[in-house]
Amino acid sequence: MNDRIESVDILRGFTILAMILVNTPGTWSHIYTPLRHAEWHGLTPTDLIFPFFLFIVGISIYFSYKNKPNTLSTYKKIIIRSLKLIGLGLFLNLFLPYFPFFNDFETLRVPGVLQRIGIVFLFSSLLYLNCNWRSLIVIGVIIIIGYWLCLGYIPFPDGSPPTFNRGSNNWANYIDLNVLGKHMWKIDYDPEGLISTIPSIATCISGILIGKLLEGLTHIKHIFLVALGFLISGYILNIWFPINKAIWSSSFVLATSGWATLVLGVIYYLKDFKKQKFGTVFKYVGMNAITIYFLSSFISKSMYLIRINENSNIHSYIYETIFVQSFLPEKLSSMLYALTVVFFYLGLGYVLYKKKIFIKV
Structure with a gap:
């Protein structure tokens, strides 16, 4: 390597x-x-861990598939790997809590960390294989802005306005509750829920783009400038769409991608420039x-x-x-x-x- x-x-x-x-x-x-983790809105060092990993998944996708042919065989390997990750996550949720009887499926948690990694890896890999880097940027921006607008401005069926607070008046929680029911981590939300998985794909896309930046990096300052751009964007958007891991808010995507880029930049500087x-x-x-x-x-x-x-x-x-x-x-x-x-x-x-x-x- x-x-x-x-x-x-x-x-x-x-x-x-x-x-x-x-x-x-x-x-x-x-x-x-x-x-x-933060109780709801906010950011602690612990909240950085999962987005850091998805960010790294994106970088790995770039280096793993940059020379891979866009063929059925490649797609098959991606799908199989995604299913393995999802299967391992479901195994942890199913096997251990209910061992040895396997008879209490009513409250089995369906989402999970490995399940989200598998889903994000699948969609991000397919996007990378079929889009150039400009298209990936556009898709990432559409996800970030679209998620914000959907959660913040689309009224509920009864006409009530949405909020970003914990509870059923939050679109991410509302959809998870109505689709997953009791199959969630908490009674009212799941931090690896259905809708919040969409912006987590944007986190992975940011990693893909940083992978491309690393390969053609001419000066270390460029990676720190990108990190600064992510951080400033994330904390500005936090004014309107609070940083929140539980619903993987758009500001959370930008801020955590900024911190991940910054930390990677420090490691890269020490390893590659200072040897x-x-x-x-x-x-x-x-x-x-x-x-x-x-x-x-x-x-x-x-x-x-x-x-x-x-x-x-x-x-x-x-x-x-x-x-x-x-x-x-x-x-x-x-x-x-x-x-x-x-x-x-x-x-x-x-x-x-x-x-x-x-x-x-």
Whole structure:
């Protein structure tokens, strides 16, 4: 791999480890604020993680398919990979919560992180194969503006005006509630819902365009100027369409793409311009990102399911026995547990990398 791709692998690995960090606290009751999602409107470091990954998916699409023929075989591979991602996500939602009986489908959550990655990968790849970069920009802008106008100005069937607030008076939540019903993460919304998946495709398109920029980059300042453009646009649009991960608002697309471009620019500068040995440890995870994310989710959920006695499962037993100490604040204990999990998967990534095991989903 050349250094440019290596920079992307570093960011991908860092993003997956950050995702594991925020998903595996010792206890959900004691978490530092930056490791929580915003309650509704707003942006925390945790809110950056998923859009960063979709942004990286876009960059990977550019480098993976820039020389691929626009053939039925290519489309078949894209569709199969998308179905694998969706299937893995559904497996996590179906198998673990209902093991071993598989008889409670009434409240099965249909959306999920891997499902969204699969859908976004499918549509973004097809767009990339059939559109030039100017068309991709136009499509991205149409999604961003169209989503804003639809959610902000189309009245509901009863004539009431829409809002961006949590509840059924929000178009994204309204459609999810009426289509998915009880098959959502929360009773009134799902952060990986149907309608909010559309603007997440725009996030991926921004990654495709940055991939093109990286390939022809003549000066490092260009990537930082693009990052600044994204950020300014996102925070200006925030005035009318608040930054919100749960509904993946248009301002959220722009702001998070700006932060992702900025962070990637820093990594690219250190790796390609300064030739520093920076971030290699994250590359180990980045080379098997989906595999490690899936394993972390599977193992974490399994540890909650397997009980040791009436009062504890494997997760709570390990946390309370090893990490909860009277001299430590509970938030720190909770984070130390999460960091231990992160180092475990970092080690796993290292072993897979050294053994040249790269599992493509």
